[in-house]
Amino acid sequence: MDSNSASYNAGQAKGQAQEKASGMMDQAKNAAQSAQESMQETGQQMQAKAQGAVDAVKDSTNKS
Template identity: 65%
Template sequence: MNQSQDASFQAGQAKGQTQEKANQTLDKASNTVQSAKESCQESGNQMMAKAQEAADAVKDKVGSNN
């Protein structure tokens, strides 16, 4: 292998490694975003449930939940 071929080979290896690292970084970012989304959805569901409980408690107090 001559110097030109060796340099080309090394450049190709570096490009492949860079692409793999970029893909891994994107996968990690995607997983982080998905986790945050699920966490927000769960928090929202908990808030809605608590709000419904509070509304039902008020209705019970004023007697309009019959």
């Protein structure tokens, strides 16, 4: 194997590694975004439930 061939193969391997790393970063970014959206949705649901509980308490104290 001459030096040109070795250099070419090294470049190929480097390019493939960079592409794989980029793909893994994209997957991690997508997972993080999905988790963030899920947390926001959970927070909104909890807020709505808390507001419902507050309203129920208000209603029960007004009826007494």
